[in-house]
Amino acid sequence: MLDQTEQIGQERTTNDGPIVPRATDFAQWYQDIIAAAELVDQAPVRGCYILRPNGYFIWESIQRDLDARFKRHGVQNAYFPLLIPMSFIMKEAEHVEGFAPELAVVTHGGGEALEEPLVVRPTSETVIWSTFRKWIRSHRDLPLLLNQWCNVMRWEKRPRAFLRTAEFLWQEGHTAHATAEEARRYTLENHVIYYDFLEECLGLGPVAGEKPPHERFPGAVATFTLEPMMQDGRALQTGTSHDLGDTFARAFDVSYQGEDGQSHPVYATSWGMSTRTIGGVLMVHGDDRGAVFPPAVAPVQVAIVPVPGRDDVSTRAVEAAVSDLRRDLSGAGIRVTVDDRPGLRPGAKYFHWERRGAPLRLEVGPRDVAAGQAMAARRDTGEKAPIPMSGAVAAVQALLDAVQLNLRARAHQMREARTFTVDDRAGITESVLKGYAFTRWCEDRECAADMQAQSRGTIRCFPFEKHGDEFRPIPEDHGPCGWCGNPATRRVLVGRSY
Ligand SMILES: [Zn+2]
Structure with missing residues (x-):
């Protein structure tokens, strides 16, 4: 359903531009993170x-x-x-x-x-x-x-x-x-x-x-x-x-x-x-720093950023450790890249991989090499913790699994926190500005059209509950329609949509 007042943001053609915060302009933020992650170009x-x-x-x-x-x-x-x-x-x-x-x-x-x-x-x-x-x-x-x-x-x-x-x-x-x-x-x-x-x-x-x-x-x-x-x-x-x-x-x-x-x-x-x-x-x-991809589909799952030492000896030790780490992770089927681009500070590389949504970043500097570890930074939470170089594959796999599960849990929490059980027009109108309204509906098409015209919310669905491998309709709920007051037997989800 087209929404004529919708903002769609300006498509960017460069990947190094600023990312507008979500709260400022969600539509522009969407265009910005697509550009930052280099996903599409204009035809x-x-x-x-x-x-x-x-x-x-x-x-x-x-x-x-x-x-x-x-x-x-x-x-x-x-x-x-x-x-x-x-x-x-x-x-x-x-x-x-x-x-x-x-x-x-x-x-x-x-x-x-x-x-x-x-x-x-x-x-x-x-x-x-x-x-x-x-x-x-x-x-x-x-x-x-x-x-x-x-x-x-x-x-x-x-x-x-x-x-x-x-x-x-x-x-x-x-x-x-x-x-x-x-x-x-x-x-x-x-x-x-x-x-x-x-x-x-x-x-x-x-x-x-x-x-x-x-x-x-x-x-x-x-x-x-x-x-x-x-x-x-x-x-x-x-x-x-x-x-x-x-x-x-x-x-x-x-x-x-x-x-x-x-x-x-x-x-x-x-x-x-x-x-x-x-x-x-x-x-x-995604977040205000860029795209965030679930490990299952991320083009790069792990970006390794070598941090050079003060002298050639320590820098070579870092390079050797990074080379081993890449070999081990790649051998285990993990999509890994080493960002060894010359002339860029590590901070600039962290920023680069954050924008592109890589779920995990591994930083390896001389002190890490000496300690037999790498510093792992999660894209989803920003948390940093060392992982051992020996056994890095298992540690990285565990972290990728944790990111995958956390993204899913976060999506559920967001939706649940922004789904409101409401029983009147004001409730529906307010709810669809923030998320979904869960309300009784009379199943009359004219009522739905009026609801859409006034609130911009549309009937998304009669929701199901999942039991094992089966969907079942939610129990009936008899009472007045949240929009027009006529008799209704079921609840629906109402929301604005893309
Ligand atoms: Zn109605």
Whole structure:
């Protein structure tokens, strides 16, 4: 949902500029830490961004982790084409209505006008279900569980790095099932995978829940969402899983022959997670000194800064110790770099790696060498403590684990401290300036529209509780709607969003 009064900050092209404090201008701070960490550059086409090696490394790490989780859940990867015939998009009424304003359309190819315009995929349900028609004949062909890693394009009027970009990278899963119950179960199982990934890998502390009907994916019968809270109190929708019912099977005439010899409808799910998650990592974990990356995705996990001695002998001893340390850590699979750039003071190097979000810095000077230790500085807390050179691998691994867990715990604490149980308009209006309002809602769309117009808060979701590997709706709570006073049976989370 676009917020017209939103500040988006100025994009910086240099990486050594000042970082505006979060409290002064959160939007500018976001742009500043992206520049400091060298994650993206501007592209010649507005709304598109160049992912620099640091930004792309984080995406590769996300890909590796998520892909393994999908495969354990029975999913296979495939690839469908970038260009989709316009007539495919037109087949499903809600789908075309939802995506039409954002479509990029190819009208010419090979120097001639095309007979039928082609759409640059905004998502791939249509091309995939037109293909499933050929692949699904019998109950033996189901379930069909596919995923693709690709780029998509949705024309963006107010672009912002990672959060809203015309072209973005994502994965889109598409599955086909024999029954509606199985499709719903699979959608929720996938949503648990997303939740665990955001918790364990990115430490975002999201709320999982179901979107209200007016916020569903175009064509879906249910949409499930993950809503981590950013440090400015706003929600970032980060990964959605859709139960598509038999909408796309009907639109593309897909059915299967059951064991009973009869023809049956096919039920679909789709689910996507994108480079937007990187924006979430920045806005949940970053601080006024720069980016803070969870060790699981940090391009550099450990930056070693050698501190030269007063003479050649002690400097050479430092170099030898640093060389051994790098070899040991690298051999253990830890992403380590030695900052031996000449002519820079150690303090300038500390500053450099702080801005880039390296979770751990190791300082090694002559006195450390003599004591058989290195000084370890945590990026998340700023704490410094010596670790022994012998056994450095275990000590560093333990510290990286501690940073990973602390970032996650901090995200949970922030969200919990800024989620307010409220029962009236004033409470909702005040709460969404600081974080989330947890309030009863009458489930009327007009009420939600009025709430948004007056408070800028939107219904983020009907939240779930997680029990083991399962999401369950929170217990019903009957009483007046927090906004309009009409009868309500459930509580929702309301927040401003990106
Ligand atoms: Zn209401």
